[in-house]
Amino acid sequence: MIRTPYLLFLGDAPDNLAAKVAQGIADWNPDAVVGQFRMEGCKADVGVPDMSLQEAYDKGARTLVVGVANRGGVISEAWLKVLTEAMEIGYDLASGLHNLLRDEDVLKATSARSGATLHDVRVPTVAYPIANGKKRTGKRCLAIGTDCSVGKMYTALAMNAEMEKRGMKSTFRATGQTGILVTGRGVPLDAVIADFMAGAVEWLTPDNDADHWDHIEGQGSLFHVSYSGVTMALIHGGQPDAIILAHEPTRTHMRGLPDYDLPSLEALRDMVLPIAKVANPDAQVVGVSVNTKALSDEEATKLCEEIEARLGLPTIDPFRHGAGRLVDALAAI
Amino acid sequence: MIRTPYLLFLGDAPDNLAAKVAQGIADWNPDAVVGQFRMEGCKADVGVPDMSLQEAYDKGARTLVVGVANRGGVISEAWLKVLTEAMEIGYDLASGLHNLLRDEDVLKATSARSGATLHDVRVPTVAYPIANGKKRTGKRCLAIGTDCSVGKMYTALAMNAEMEKRGMKSTFRATGQTGILVTGRGVPLDAVIADFMAGAVEWLTPDNDADHWDHIEGQGSLFHVSYSGVTMALIHGGQPDAIILAHEPTRTHMRGLPDYDLPSLEALRDMVLPIAKVANPDAQVVGVSVNTKALSDEEATKLCEEIEARLGLPTIDPFRHGAGRLVDALAAI
Numbered sequence: 026m027i028r029t030p031y032l033l034f035l036g037d038a039p040d041n042l043a044a045k046v047a048q049g050i051a052d053w054n055p056d057a058v059v060g061q062f063r064m065e066g067c068k069a070d071v072g073v074p075d076m077s078l079q080e081a082y083d084k085g086a087r088t089l090v091v092g093v094a095n096r097g098g099v100i101s102e103a104w105l106k107v108l109t110e111a112m113e114i115g116y117d118l119a120s121g122l123h124n125l126l127r128d129e130d131v132l133k134a135t136s137a138r139s140g141a142t143l144h145d146v147r148v149p150t151v152a153y154p155i156a157n158g159k160k161r162t163g164k165r166c167l168a169i170g171t172d173c174s175v176g177k178m179y180t181a182l183a184m185n186a187e188m189e190k191r192g193m194k195s196t197f198r199a200t201g202q203t204g205i206l207v208t209g210r211g212v213p214l215d216a217v218i219a220d221f222m223a224g225a226v227e228w229l230t231p232d233n234d235a236d237h238w239d240h241i242e243g244q245g246s247l248f249h250v251s252y253s254g255v256t257m258a259l260i261h262g263g264q265p266d267a268i269i270l271a272h273e274p275t276r277t278h279m280r281g282l283p284d285y286d287l288p289s290l291e292a293l294r295d296m297v298l299p300i301a302k303v304a305n306p307d308a309q310v311v312g313v314s315v316n317t318k319a320l321s322d323e324e325a326t327k328l329c330e331e332i333e334a335r336l337g338l339p340t341i342d343p344f345r346h347g348a349g350r351l352v353d354a355l356a357a358i
Numbered sequence: 359m360i361r362t363p364y365l366l367f368l369g370d371a372p373d374n375l376a377a378k379v380a381q382g383i384a385d386w387n388p389d390a391v392v393g394q395f396r397m398e399g400c401k402a403d404v405g406v407p408d409m410s411l412q413e414a415y416d417k418g419a420r421t422l423v424v425g426v427a428n429r430g431g432v433i434s435e436a437w438l439k440v441l442t443e444a445m446e447i448g449y450d451l452a453s454g455l456h457n458l459l460r461d462e463d464v465l466k467a468t469s470a471r472s473g474a475t476l477h478d479v480r481v482p483t484v485a486y487p488i489a490n491g492k493k494r495t496g497k498r499c500l501a502i503g504t505d506c507s508v509g510k511m512y513t514a515l516a517m518n519a520e521m522e523k524r525g526m527k528s529t530f531r532a533t534g535q536t537g538i539l540v541t542g543r544g545v546p547l548d549a550v551i552a553d554f555m556a557g558a559v560e561w562l563t564p565d566n567d568a569d570h571w572d573h574i575e576g577q578g579s580l581f582h583v584s585y586s587g588v589t590m591a592l593i594h595g596g597q598p599d600a601i602i603l604a605h606e607p608t609r610t611h612m613r614g615l616p617d618y619d620l621p622s623l624e625a626l627r628d629m630v631l632p633i634a635k636v637a638n639p640d641a642q643v644v645g646v647s648v649n650t651k652a653l654s655d656e657e658a659t660k661l662c663e664e665i666e667a668r669l670g671l672p673t674i675d676p677f678r679h680g681a682g683r684l685v686d687a688l689a690a691i
Contacts, residue, residue: 156584158615219555220548222587250594250637251489254555257580258587282491285636292632299629303618304583 027119027144027209029057032081032111033071033092036104037064044069046121046203047092053182053197053207059086064103069093078107082114088144090206091120100124105131112141119144121202146205147213149225156223156262158304163233166355167265168243168314169297171287173252173280175273176316176343177243178204180351183343184269185240187352194237198229200259204242214244214255222255226262238355239263243271247296248288249279260297264304267355268297270338273316274328290336311354313340360452360477360542362390365414365444366404366425369437370397377402379454379536380425386515386530386540392419397436402426411440415447421477423539424453433457438464445474452477454535479538480546482558489556489595491637496566499688500598501576501647502630504620506585506613508606509649509676510576511537513684516676517602518573520685527570531562533592537575547577547588555588559595571688572596576604580629581621582612593630597637600688601630603671606649607661623669644687646673 033047041048051058051071060076063069071092078089089111095101100108100122108118108126112135118126126132126143136143166184168177181197182204188195197204199211212225230239241263245252270290279285288296294310301308313332317325325345333340339350366380374381384391384404393409396402404425411422422444428434433441433455441451441459445468451459459465459476469476499517501510514530515537521528530537532544545558563572574596578585603623612618621629627643634641646665650658658678666673672683 158583158612158618160617215551215553217552218548219550219552219588219591220585222552223584247590247633248636250491250597251556252553253594253633253636254587254589254591255552256587257590258552261583261586264583279491284493285491288636296632299625300580300586303581303586303621 027206028087028117029209030059030086031057031088031090032059032076032078032086032116033061033073034089034107035061035063035067035069035071036093037066038069038093041069044071044093046206047071047090049203050090050092050207053186057209059084062089062107064107078111078114078116082116086116088117088119091118091122092206095122095124098124100129105129108132109135112136112139115139117142117144119146119206121146121206123147146202147216149213149217151228153217153221153225153228155220156227161227161230161232161264162235163237163239164267164358165230165239165241165263165265166267166269167241167259167263168269168271169256169260169293170243170246170271171248171290171293172246172273172276173249175271176314177271180269180271180314180343180348181240181242182207183348184351184355187348188238191352193356194234196237196239198239198241200226200229200242200244214259215252219254222258223262226259230263241265247300248293250282250285257300260301261304265301265308266305267309267311267358268301269351270294270310270313271316272313275319290332294336309358310338311358312338312351314351315340315342317342317345361420361450362542363392363419364390364421364423365392365409365411365419365449366394366406367422367440368394368396368400368402368404369426370399371402371426374402377404377426379539380404380423382536383423383425383540386519390542392417395422395440397440411444411447411449415449419449421450421452424451424455425539428455428457431457433462438462441465442468445469445472448472450475450477452479452539454479454539456480479535480549482546482550484561486550486554486558486561488553489560494560494563494565494597495568496570496572497600497691498563498572498574498596498598499600499602500574500592500596501602501604502589502593502626503576503579503604504581504623504626505579505606505609506582508604509647510604513602513604513647513676513681514573514575515540516681517684517688520681521571524685526689527567529570529572531572531574533559533562533575533577547592548585552587555591556595559592563596574598580633581626583615583618590633593634594637598634598641599638600642600644600691601634602684603627603643603646604649605646608652623665627669642691643671644691645671645684647684648673648675650675650678
């Protein structure tokens with residue numbers, strides 16, 4: 026568990042894209058964010074107040090979160106200086122970078138001296154069990170994509186936010202580094218040892234109230250040969266009651282696999298349902314989430330209507346249309 | 359790569375079952391076995407000559423392989439004495455035990471002094487790549503089980519042996535500790551980090567001659583919720599041309615999962631084929647391997663005939679009937 030609230034470290038990000046992790050945290054967990062810390066030359070802005078380390082600490086911030094991608098596979102001297110100073114003030118550090126904080130001698134030494142915790146959220150810290158497959162109480166929803174990076178996390182966060190707005194019992198369950206930084210906890214599933222993947226998902230989504238929904242962050246795709254094993258473990262460890270199909274309509278091939286075409290939503294539905302029923306015979310495909318970022322309003326509406334007619338399932342872009350109709354579908358289960 | 363030939367260490371095994379790893383090596387790679395080393399009180403015998411450490415070394419043995427399960431989660435003092443002495447003579451050590459050789463101070467110290475290599479085959483030693491999904495040359499066969507531990511490794515080894523007997527080009531590709539000890543190399547797939555599982559299988563089964571067959575050792579089951587992600591990675595990393603369905607007909611529930619029924623062979627076939635076609639559009643289910651150990655000859659023959667009629671696929675128990683008809687099916691592709 027990462028201590029909140031956060032000060033978001035944007036470093037010297039050259040643009041907003043480089044700070045998308047910070048943006049995700051500011052968008053989805055605004056109550057946990059005190060402000061942003063920008064170094065000279067920073068071109069990103071996630072729309073929260075600029076603050077010095079000391080100022081944010083005095084307002085309650087307890088973890089400085091690296092919300093920006095680094096360049097060139099190294100953590101720069103300029104960054105290290107800020108991160109070190111933060112620990113000396115009293116902050117913990119959290120990061121989802123491939124370069125681990127703990128591998129930087131100066132950060133390790135400072136944390137030992139100051140008592141700060143270094144959270145490298147790409148690295149599992151729990152000895153997960155082997156999955157036992159036992160039916161758990163409460164309900165679970167999982168988005169399954171035609172490809173990687175089609176909006177599964179966004180869909181789960183939007184559905185969770187909509188449920189909270191309606192006063193329903195609901196928790197977002199993070200399985201990737203951005204999600205973990207947003208919520209302060211979770212499982213970095215892609216870094217878990219093969220035998221324990223499904224058990225890690227069971228651990229993440231334990232017994233709960235009968236009317237409580239876990240929104241489990243999806244990973245990979247059953248049709249993406251590099252990561253399909255991770256997706257499989259999510260389905261069998263998560264034993265979802267409700268499955269949302271997630272899609273990005275402008276992809277010309279599977280992400281990173283130029284020789285692989287995207288499956289149709291029908292092919293995805295037909296593959297995922299028998300797989301999901303192994304772990305939960307009551308599993309249903311209940312809706313479709315389309316990432317229509319590349320389309321106009323008119324094109325987006327037309328596409329969603331067309332898919333809805335084809336599949337007979339509520340179809341929306343949660344960013345453009347809100348997640349209300351998907352939540353309606355879950356509430357009807 | 360583990361140096362051959364081997365001397366098989368049977369320790370103080372209370373029965374043959376405890377020495378089944380040694381038996382597997384003696385059965386499937388007899389040319390690599392010089393003899394067996396049995397301590398006082400050993401009740402196992404894998405049918406190869408008894409030898410002292412020095413005698414076997416003089417006959418060429420270069421690795422002492424722990425072919426026996428340990429008891430109580432520790433490596434006993436009596437074992438450590440033999441293993442240490444072996445390294446002093448000039449042996450390397452190899453083991454698939456959960457207790458790692460490298461975690462024993464005396465073994466680590468002796469190996470440092472003698473120059474012996476400690477092979478803990480449960481632990482990956484290679485930085486596997488992320489799978490790229492590129493079509494590889496050569497052909498691949500994978501057995502997929504209705505459950506775990508239904509005879510997938512045995513089936514692959516039997517098919518490989520039959521192909522070698524016929525002078526066909528063929529390699530057994532180990533993905534578990536017994537298989538790795540049998541062949542001296544392989545990938546301990548259940549211990550690989552999630553993101554690299556499929557890439558490890560690609561690494562294990564590289565480009566080959568067009569008429570060469572890799573027989574990839576299967577793991578888990580698509581219907582076993584604890585390990586299905588590993589099975590998925592084997593299918594998508596292995597991109598098999600030929601799939602064998604493997605089955606044990608007397609199971610009353612999935613191994614270790616009392617609430618889970620076994621799937622029918624038809625359900626397995628219908629699930630695996632669309633999954634396999636993602637990575638290899640030419641994938642075919644070509645035969646069925648039944649572990650009939652618990653049945654009489656007559657019952658076994660009747661069951662195989664019944665399955666063959668139902669599925670329209672050659673159906674045999676490779677132990678009882680030989681793997682010839684499965685190899686015929688592959689040769690016809």
